[in-house]
Amino acid sequence: MNLSNVKKGRKAKIIDISNQGGSTRRMVEMGVTRGSIVEVTGIAPLGDPIDIKVKGYQLSLRKEEARSITVEPI
Numbered sequence: 012m013n014l015s016n017v018k019k020g021r022k023a024k025i026i027d028i029s030n031q032g033g034s035t036r037r038m039v040e041m042g043v044t045r046g047s048i049v050e051v052t053g054i055a056p057l058g059d060p061i062d063i064k065v066k067g068y069q070l071s072l073r074k075e076e077a078r079s080i081t082v083e084p085i
Contacts, residue, residue, distance in 0.1 A: 012084065014049065015061060015077035022050045023082035038076065042066040048085065 017023050025047045028038065042065050043049070052069065053062035059074040072080075 012082055013078050014051075014063070014072070014080040014082050015058075015074050017049075017051045017082060017084065019051050019054050022048055022085045024048055024085055025080060026083050027081040029079040029081070038072070038080075041070055042068060043070070043080065049082070 012023075014023065014025075025043065025045055027045065028043065047065055050064045051061060052064050055061070060071040061074060061077045062069060062071050063077075064070075
């Protein structure tokens with residue numbers, strides 16, 4: 012399952028991040044790493060962007076970025 016499929020209010024553990032060039036490095040720098048627990052805190056009406064909370068920080072990801080993150084629901 013990828014992060015874009017996680018419903019608002021749910022948590023998931025990051026299993027893998029597909030290589031998306033510069034955006035992957037940016038996500039890792041923001042704390043989006045394998046093993047991290049993320050919570051989806053908001054989804055825009057059209058599904059883009061997706062707001063998440065990871066390691067105490069609020070982040071917004073584009074839907075295509077969220078699709079590149081494989082997660083396991085908690």
